[in-house]
Amino acid sequence: MTVPRANGAELDTSSDAFGELRASDDLLRRPELVLNRLQDDGYVYLPGFWERDDLTPIRAEVARILLAGGYVAPEHPLSMVSVKPVDIETKRKISGGNAVVREFLREGKTRAFLDEVWGTPARALDFIGMRIISPGIGTYPHADIVYFSRGTPRLLTGWTPIGDVPTDLGGLILLEGSHRNERLQRTYLTRDVDSYCLNRRNAEKYANNEMRWNGAISTDFVRLRNALGGRWLTADYRQGDLVLFVMNMIHGSLDNQTDRIRLSADPRYQPADEPADHRYIGDAPILNTVAAKVGRIC
Secondary structure, eight states: OOOOEETTEEOOOSTTTEEEOOBOGGGGGOGGGHHHHHHHHSEEEETTSSOGGGGHHHHHHHHHHHHHTTOBOSSOGGGOBBSSOOOHHHHHHHHHHOHHHHHHHHHSHHHHHHHHHHTSOEEEOSOOEEEEEOSBOOOOOBOGGGTSOSSOTTOEEEEEESSOBOGGGOOEEEETTGGGOHHHHHTGGGOOTTEEETTSTTHHHHHTTSSOOOOOSOSOHHHHHHHHOSOEEEOOBOTTOEEEEETTOOEEEOOBOSSBOEEEEEOEEEETTSOOOGGGOSSSOOTTSGGGOEEEOO
16 A cells, blocks of 8 residues: 655554544435534545446546646546646636536535535535646645635535545545644634735735735644644545535645546535625636735734
């Protein structure tokens, strides 16, 4: 087994530092228990939530775009063997303009399942992120609340592998128990990536997005776990799996130690009748641009 790495460092894989996500596929038939599991664990991992073949058209559409741009080897595009790193504009095009992804993840089975979980109609935010991760370093540890704090606190992130994602391909990892950390509740989890201090140096640069905080709590996965406790949790994900987790759950991704591109999507869901974060709503959401900036006295 390849030793898992995060931001270039090998992770401690001893039993008190690293483990597997708790599978909650039993809750597919008991949606009324999902909220309790989310409160306890901070996440629910639902292996085989979709039929495997249901996601193949999404993977095929992304592979077509990547092949046209010369990013993947032509012999078998669905394998997504990397030829060169995918540039940011192509990533934005795929993430913002993929109607197949939006229709499947925003209007399909997940929303119907969450209707039952909440006992009220659910909705997805209009923006659905696509992760096209080339070989190399993964995503720094963070909590989604620092990006999505201007709507209902009942927002959930969904993470869906579009293709099998074994550990060495750089899948999602969650820090066990981090959603209950009281120190984080008073510090890091109160922040907003689009908020800046009017009365501090470089305020104008932050207002114009010339300078910005990327939302990460750390770049060192090992030191962060040592400080907060718990284990880094992951799985050998299969196409069709779904992970749902709360906004204050610390998570990131392992490094991609293969020669292939990792493809996943991360929609967000909430009760439809509760306030939605305006940054991610509409046909052309403003996201984390200058239009989202809010100045305050610190």
